[in-house]
Amino acid sequence: xxxxxxALLPIALHAVAVARxxxxxxxxxxxxxxxxxxxxxxxxxVVERAVRDHLARHTPILGVIDLPFLGSRYAATEGGGxxxxxxxxxxxxxxxxxxxxxxxxxxxxxxxxxxxxxxxxAITRRLAARVQRIRMFGSAAIDLVWVAEGxxxxxxxxxxxxxxxxxxxxxxxxxxxxxTDIDGTPHTxxxxxxxxxxxxxxAGILALVGxxxxxxx
Numbered sequence: 186x187x188x189x190x191x192a193l194l195p196i197a198l199h200a201v202a203v204a205r206x207x208x209x210x211x212x213x214x215x216x217x218x219x220x221x222x223x224x225x226x227x228x229x230x231v232v233e234r235a236v237r238d239h240l241a242r243h244t245p246i247l248g249v250i251d252l253p254f255l256g257s258r259y260a261a262t263e264g265g266g267x268x269x270x271x272x273x274x275x276x277x278x279x280x281x282x283x284x285x286x287x288x289x290x291x292x293x294x295x296x297x298x299x300x301x302x303x304x305x306x307a308i309t310r311r312l313a314a315r316v317q318r319i320r321m322f323g324s325a326a327i328d329l330v331w332v333a334e335g336x337x338x339x340x341x342x343x344x345x346x347x348x349x350x351x352x353x354x355x356x357x358x359x360x361x362x363x364x365t366d367i368d369g370t371p372h373t374x375x376x377x378x379x380x381x382x383x384x385x386x387x388a389g390i391l392a393l394v395g396x397x398x399x400x401x402x
């Protein structure tokens with residue numbers, strides 16, 4: 186089995202093509218709970234089975250994200266750059282916070298949500314006072330690929346579930362964005378947060394996030 190990411194990219198692209206077609210042509214069906222606050226439709230499980238079946242025969246090591254209804258497919262391999270629909274992309278060159286468009290991750294819901302959201306509220310207040318605009322897209326994948334493409338300048342997510350972030354992280358990095366944990370250390374699957382930003386504003390974003398920690402935030 187090859188481990189060359191460039192050679193494996195077509196395999197990943199085919200997997201997301203299968204998923205895209207299923208998403209666009211399959212009715213959602215029955216809605217079921219998959220945890221305290223997460224829901225899934227029948228089409229979610231159909232797509233998961235199809236992609237798992239495809240990847241059981243091929244094992245890619247790279248990142249691909251497809252946004253079917255936006256007609257955008259993002260891909261990256263380590264050291265190979267990032268693309269959308271085959272065209273190279275790069276993170277924004279914004280250097281000042283007051284010109285930055287920043288997305289934030291979802292607020293917590295369910296048990297202990299109020300406690301978990303205190304820092305999120307504090308971050309939102311500080312960002313609102315310093316950046317041009319704040320957005321919440323509700324998708325870690327969109328947050329990260331739009332940082333990669335320069336549609337937004339940074340994203341701040343106080344979470345790091347690899348199945349939500351891994352592909353987007355490599356795409357953002359390969360597009361020139363910096364991706365870190367909440368303390369500014371390089372992002373890994375063990376990070377407790379996911380912060381991606383244009384290089385020129387990363388320090389400012391991390392400073393605002395740092396101000397939101399602690400009892401006086």
